[in-house]
Amino acid sequence: MSWQQMNTLVLGIGNLLIGDEGVGCKTIEELERRFELPAGVECVDGGTAGFELLTMIDGRDHLILIDALQNDRAPGTVVMVEGNEVPQAFHARTTPHQLGICDVLAAAQLGGTMPGSLTLYGIEPKQLDVGIGLSPEVEAGMEKTIGAVVHQLRHIGYEVKTHAIQSEH
Secondary structure, eight states: OOTTTOOEEEEEEOOTTBGGGGHHHHHHHHHHHHEEOOTTEEEEEEETOOTTHHHHHTTOSEEEEEEEOOSSSOTTOEEEEETTHHHHHHTTOOSHHHHHHHHHHHHHHHHTOOOSEEEEEEEOOSOOSSBSSOOHHHHHHHHHHHHHHHHHHHHHTOOOEEOSOOOOO
16 A cells, blocks of 8 residues: 555644643644645644544554653653554553543444554653643653654655754754
8 A cells, every 4th residue: 555545643642731741732733843744644633532533543544642651651751552552551541531542442443443553652741730831851752752753654655754943842
């Protein structure tokens, strides 16, 4: 299958009002700002959405999720989880949107609409207090994630072009 026929969703989830919890949304913003993504790749800031995400992932060949993932690692640590392990990675979470994404993935699995390829980039948060902005450690993790997502898209076969914009972080 050529990249012109593929259908990939890069989905950032999180809450921008709770510090590092917004890293998934901020990563999507930076990807779109810095890169020209080809047809067949859609970037979406899913925020704290729940079941409304089900229609977005339906029929996708590839789903790349980006989120804060608390797992007692050093702040800013990026973990990549693939396939059937992705829903399990969210089970230990307690914020409303993680419960929502668990339900969305379970519904997609039950309904036979789960994307063929599923990847999660989880970034360990440092602070989850009410407030806007990422900690420096999580910003560094976001930078690693952006590079990893671009590399993955290119590996799949997409042509991802760089805008002449540098990181603000």
